[in-house]
Amino acid sequence: MVGSAQGGMEIERLAATDPNAIIKVHIEPAVGLQDFQARTMAFALGLGEDLLNHAVRTIKGCYRALRDLDANILEINPLVVTKNNELIALDAKMSFDENALFRRQKIAELRDKTQIDPREVAAAEAGLSYVGLDGDIGCMINGAGLAMATMDMIKLAGGEPANFLDVGGGASAERTEKAFRLVLADQGVKAMLVNIFAGINRCDWIAEGVVQAVKNIDMKIPLVVRLSGTNVEEGRRIIAGSGLPIITAETLADAAEKVVKARNEVVAKQG
Numbered sequence: 169m170v171g172s173a174q175g176g177m178e179i180e181r182l183a184a185t186d187p188n189a190i191i192k193v194h195i196e197p198a199v200g201l202q203d204f205q206a207r208t209m210a211f212a213l214g215l216g217e218d219l220l221n222h223a224v225r226t227i228k229g230c231y232r233a234l235r236d237l238d239a240n241i242l243e244i245n246p247l248v249v250t251k252n253n254e255l256i257a258l259d260a261k262m263s264f265d266e267n268a269l270f271r272r273q274k275i276a277e278l279r280d281k282t283q284i285d286p287r288e289v290a291a292a293e294a295g296l297s298y299v300g301l302d303g304d305i306g307c308m309i310n311g312a313g314l315a316m317a318t319m320d321m322i323k324l325a326g327g328e329p330a331n332f333l334d335v336g337g338g339a340s341a342e343r344t345e346k347a348f349r350l351v352l353a354d355q356g357v358k359a360m361l362v363n364i365f366a367g368i369n370r371c372d373w374i375a376e377g378v379v380q381a382v383k384n385i386d387m388k389i390p391l392v393v394r395l396s397g398t399n400v401e402e403g404r405r406i407i408a409g410s411g412l413p414i415i416t417a418e419t420l421a422d423a424a425e426k427v428v429k430a431r432n433e434v435v436a437k438q439g
Contacts, residue, residue, distance in 0.1 A: 303328025
């Protein structure tokens with residue numbers, strides 16, 4: 169729990185210039201917020217004894233809401249004392265754990281999708297994990313760890329990823345095509361990399377999905393595909409026999425270098 173008697177929006181600047189003005193109380197999750205901790209914060213905020221009980225109720229109510237509604241943050245700013253000596257939260261904001269919204273339907277219904285990246289909304293509806301980035305190399309990868317490693321390798325090779333997209337462990341042909349359409353919905357994408365390490369998945373399934381997606385979408389930008397793992401030889405055979413201009417790669421480093429090279433060639437032609 170963090171609080172300060174100095175109001176305003178620049179809490180980061182205050183933390184740098186006057187760290188003692190920020191009060192921190194560490195809460196043990198197994199025990200929860202205790203009354204004495206709420207009183208500690210109230211006194212640190214300069215509230216008098218006549219407002220103490222109200223302050224404790226307010227602070228403990230905030231903690232219960234944070235805990236019971238799966239919130240990430242609950243902030244009251246400003247909390248004011250009126251001329252009638254009443255304690256009032258003039259403004260407040262909350263953010264919630266998106267992974268817990270399935271059990272918080274009433275909160276999920278309040279979500280304003282117009283304020284969210286439409287690509288992320290479409291990904292959520294398709295059951296995909298997607299985060300839009302500022303680069304121009306589209307990525308379709310299975311597994312969050314491999315996705316982050318792939319983005320690092322793209323940057324190491326001199327490129328910038330356009331997105332984080334984890335297709336997960338059940339990448340059917342239909343799911344793969346949805347992922348392709350999601351990546352290519354970003355008009356700034358100049359080249360695309362598919363990097364799959366098949367465990368639960370099979371490389372032949374992924375390869376079939378890639379071929380189907382490229383044909384259905386009529387893909388115009390360079391595509392680099394790197395497959396590894398279960399049924400990798402069959403997957404590579406499907407890609408090679410498709411007759412499509414798909415660039416293949418053996419390793420992650422090779423794939424990153426090839427997709428950055430392809431992207432640079434596209435930019436050079438456009439420039």
